[in-house]
Amino acid sequence: DTGVSQDPRHKITKRGQNVTFRCDPISEHNRLYWYRQTLGQGPEFLTYFQNEAQLEKSRLLSDRFSAERPKGSFSTLEIQRTEQGDSAMYLCASSLAGGPYNIQYFGAGTRLSVL
């Protein structure tokens, strides 16, 4: 039984570079969520997918951010032209649509540091 998997665990990049993160959800889960967490704060919602469809995007998700889930399985989150303010932990979660209470299970996260 594998949980939510995220890769890489850590990413250090220079300002202006592009970065891409990957998330593999729990295999039978059809919903996938991205959150961002800065130090000392709770996670903030970025976007979520049900199967391939991106159903909701936060206003936090600027046009430099794009997320995809092309085959309804794994997802990628790309940040273009990174800025120092993008430094954060990026968390992925998955859940099962039709489950009664939106129980989401989280991966270990990708820690991004923009220098």
Next chain:
Amino acid sequence: TQLLEQSPQFLSIQEGENLTVYCNSSSVFSSLQWYRQEPGEGPVLLVTVVTGGEVKKLKRLTFQFGDARKDSSLHITAAQTGDTGLYLCAGGLVYNQGGKLIFGQGTELSVKP
């Protein structure tokens, strides 16, 4: 404005003491989840409460959902050093079921031996 207010933000206690963490909102939640997070790791689900007035126990941890489903509390009895971590409450809004979770700011708990 934080939709889910969690308090206290920091708590430092001695082993053996009891503590309570609160999560409050003016909004109604379909369910509320409590997570625990270690440094550098993702949140790990502790419990989900779904019915107003519900009380759930997990060993020394007691979780309660308010009657109106707007608030919740986490009580730890006889805290141990292994309870140290960041505790997060998170809820799904009634009108947005299946979508995003709203998180509180977290409570950083430190239990000293």
